[in-house]
Amino acid sequence: EDQVTQSPEALRLQEGESSSLNCSYTVSGLRGLFWYRQDPGKGPEFLFTLYSAGEEKEKERLKATLTKKESFLHITAPKPEDSATYLCAFRRSGNTPLVFGKGTRLSVIA
């Protein structure tokens, strides 16, 4: 069965302490791996789409990478405003909807 697992469930960092969030997936016919950010009381906000192993994308302090089994969201020198829940999702072949993981709750402490 296709599935996605995110780890850790929660992560607490000091401001400036770089780290990575993991998204492991088992999908036949992957047509995209997506990262979203969700702030409390809001809907998920699209960050990145990765399509093939070896691909990387960056936005400010965030960099997403993709291998054949995992995706990582690297956070470099995080700030308190990076605190949020980060969700990954995959899309199978064809015009199918996204399947989301349960997310990693990130807290960055000043």
Add this chain to the structure above:
Amino acid sequence: DAGVIQSPRHEVTEMGQEVTLRCKPISGHNSLFWYRQTMMRGLELLIYFNNNVPIDDSGMPEDRFSAKMPNASFSTLKIQPSEPRDSAVYFCASSLTGTGEQYFGPGTRLTVT
């Protein structure tokens, strides 16, 4: 563009009452998705539409739930009768078919007492 619009933002109702959630997708998007989010189960897809046609409603929990999309700019999710276990945040999202990137509304927080 105003983004995906959902109403109401909060809904508190008593068990047994009918609840209707509303969504206006981003103009030009032709796919629309309804999700439910809880702490226990995360973000679950309930139903999605392409070009106003329901494609997959296998995520709808039971017959008490129904969804419609009468035109490209409006969709409703109805729960009748509502139960306490329906309490959750319900999100609507839209996308351009083929891109995969979905854009979410702010959600409706439903509390059934």
